[in-house]
Amino acid sequence: SQTIHQWPATLVQPVGSPLSLECTVEGTSNPNLYWYRQAAGRGLQLLFYSVGIGQISSEVPQNLSASRPQDRQFILSSKKLLLSDSGFYLCAWRGRDRGSDTQYFGPGTRLTVL
Amino acid sequence: AQSVSQHNHHVILSEAASLELGCNYSYGGTVNLFWYVQYPGQHLQLLLKYFSGDPLVKGIKGFEAEFIKSKFSFNLRKPSVQWSDTAEYFCAVIIKTDSWGKLQFGAGTQVVVTP
Numbered sequence: 649s650q651t652i653h654q655w656p657a658t659l660v661q662p663v664g665s666p667l668s669l670e671c672t673v674e675g676t677s678n679p680n681l682y683w684y685r686q687a688a689g690r691g692l693q694l695l696f697y698s699v700g701i702g703q704i705s706s707e708v709p710q711n712l713s714a715s716r717p718q719d720r721q722f723i724l725s726s727k728k729l730l731l732s733d734s735g736f737y738l739c740a741w742r743g744r745d746r747g748s749d750t751q752y753f754g755p756g757t758r759l760t761v762l
Numbered sequence: 763a764q765s766v767s768q769h770n771h772h773v774i775l776s777e778a779a780s781l782e783l784g785c786n787y788s789y790g791g792t793v794n795l796f797w798y799v800q801y802p803g804q805h806l807q808l809l810l811k812y813f814s815g816d817p818l819v820k821g822i823k824g825f826e827a828e829f830i831k832s833k834f835s836f837n838l839r840k841p842s843v844q845w846s847d848t849a850e851y852f853c854a855v856i857i858k859t860d861s862w863g864k865l866q867f868g869a870g871t872q873v874v875v876t877p
Binding site for chain 2 (some may be wrong): 682742
């Protein structure tokens with residue numbers, strides 16, 4: 649069966665510090681991968697998605713970036729964090745089969761920027 | 763602009779009461795529809811989904827949802843809630859022609875069930 653991991657689970661970082669959040673998927677190959685952010689009272693916002701190694705699309709302009717160095721690894725980064733980057737970051741994967749529109753989510757990383 | 767709207771941000775109800783959460787979307791094309799649930803301290807997980815066929819779909823834990831195409835709605839229902847249904851509920855939409863499968867979420871509804 650497929651599983652999705654995220655780490656760290658929680659993170660407290662000062663403004664201006666760098667960020668690296670990691671997401672890995674097991675039990676599937678060539679998945680579509682997604683990064684979402686859940687800010688308090690604002691639902692989930694799609695940040696990035698990837699359909700393959702090195703292929704990243706951004707949904708919103710921000711000081712975050714994403715990379716996909718391996719098929720089942722998706723990394724969210726920032727060179728300098730802002731207060732507004734605080735939130736709950738969720739990684740999700742979707743199968744590539746025809747009709748596989750369901751996304752499955754990881755446990756998330758709660759980021760607090762002080 | 764395309765969007766997903768959930769009518770209530772917070773709902774408080776007693777055990778055994780009936781629950782209905784509204785969801786409307788504004789996409790003009792064919793869509794796949796989802797309800798996700800996030801229990802306290804747990805992963806976001808799929809509650810139910812509608813792709814095609816019978817517009818009344820049943821999900822886990824006694825939940826069901828009805829797709830009404832003419833109203834662009836996909837409301838979630840449960841006839842009798844339990845304390846364990848306390849969670850945040852998210853409606854989400856994928857446009858079928860979007861090959862990347864990008865989910866658009868509503869803002870979520872926080873449901874609190876009191877004993």
